[in-house]
Amino acid sequence: MKCSKCSNRAVIDMRYMQKQLCSYCFSRYYWQRVKRNIVRNNMLSRHDKVGVGVSGGKDSLVTLYVLKDMHYDVNAICVDEGISGYRDKTIPYVERFCEQREIPLTIVRNKDQYGITIDDARKRDPAKPACSYCGVFRREQLNRTARELGMTKLATGHNLDDEVQVILMNFFRGEVQRMARTGPVAGLVENELFVPRIKPLRDSPEKENVVYALVNGIEYDDIECPYSTDAFRRDIRNFMNQMEEKRPGTKFGILNAYDRMLPILQSGLENISAPLQCEKCGELTSSLVCKKCEMLQVLQEAA
Numbered sequence: 461m462k463c464s465k466c467s468n469r470a471v472i473d474m475r476y477m478q479k480q481l482c483s484y485c486f487s488r489y490y491w492q493r494v495k496r497n498i499v500r501n502n503m504l505s506r507h508d509k510v511g512v513g514v515s516g517g518k519d520s521l522v523t524l525y526v527l528k529d530m531h532y533d534v535n536a537i538c539v540d541e542g543i544s545g546y547r548d549k550t551i552p553y554v555e556r557f558c559e560q561r562e563i564p565l566t567i568v569r570n571k572d573q574y575g576i577t578i579d580d581a582r583k584r585d586p587a588k589p590a591c592s593y594c595g596v597f598r599r600e601q602l603n604r605t606a607r608e609l610g611m612t613k614l615a616t617g618h619n620l621d622d623e624v625q626v627i628l629m630n631f632f633r634g635e636v637q638r639m640a641r642t643g644p645v646a647g648l649v650e651n652e653l654f655v656p657r658i659k660p661l662r663d664s665p666e667k668e669n670v671v672y673a674l675v676n677g678i679e680y681d682d683i684e685c686p687y688s689t690d691a692f693r694r695d696i697r698n699f700m701n702q703m704e705e706k707r708p709g710t711k712f713g714i715l716n717a718y719d720r721m722l723p724i725l726q727s728g729l730e731n732i733s734a735p736l737q738c739e740k741c742g743e744l745t746s747s748l749v750c751k752k753c754e755m756l757q758v759l760q761e762a763a
């Protein structure tokens with residue numbers, strides 16, 4: 461298999477565009493696609509300070525690598541959720557990565573911030589999927605930490621596959637309101653307490669993140685969380701991979717269709733009331749007490 465551009469040995473077959481690329485041409489192509497995504501969606505300006513949420517997996521480390529390579533002012537933020545045998549395994553990859561590349565790194569622990577780990581949450585409330593606690597706590601940790609560090613944007617490693625899964629999950633469940641909130645720059649509120657979230661890799665297929673990490677010497681650990689049990693998402697993922705296999709370009713097709721529908725979806729949103737500040741912690745919320753404080757109370761009562 462030869463590179464379609466330079467006839468070196470190809471390392472990847474990109475069937476959706478009928479091209480095979482060598483490691484050099486692939487890296488270039490990939491980098492330019494991320495750049496285009498950032499520019500087209502107005503994700504970043506040169507004045508931005510970018511907090512990058514990193515886990516030690518390929519998607520987040522590739523995000524950090526590419527943004528640093530583009531000379532953005534980055535600060536890595538890693539949330540230690542307190543999941544033994546999992547996060548303690550991936551954090552060393554984050555530390556090594558940031559040390560080698562002289563990137564400032566801030567690690568925040570659920571244990572320190574909330575006095576509770578996800579392992580604790582799991583034990584105290586076994587009926588509820590640990591992911592719902594984990595997601596709410598992580599979002600709060602990332603937003604608050606980014607804000608405290610003076611970051612003006614918060615980048616996450618969501619890739620094309622993640623985006624398409626969420627779009628379809630919301631679509632299949634009829635969650636139109638939620639669909640309007642999954643765009644390239646997530647969150648609609650403009651408020652000084654809220655750091656806007658961006659997804660530089662949202663049109664990068666997961667498979668290509670693997671190859672990009674490999675050819676650029678990015679070491680990562682993508683072990684699966686022991687609590688991950690989302691069967692619905694898994695079904696959608698398998699279904700999408702089958703469709704992509706049969707009909708290359710399906711994932712990009714869905715993302716493009718979604719992006720074109722997004723302004724219509726957003727204009728149809730029911731009035732979004734101005735966000736309130738949580739009575740307990742002062743973070744933004746749509747009700748009197750934020751989701752995180754509500755969850756913490758449940759867990760404290762179950763202790």
Ligand SMILES: [Zn+2]
Binds near residue numbers: 481
């Ligand atoms: Zn080439």
Ligand SMILES: [Zn+2]
Binds near residue numbers: 749
């Ligand atoms: Zn609160």
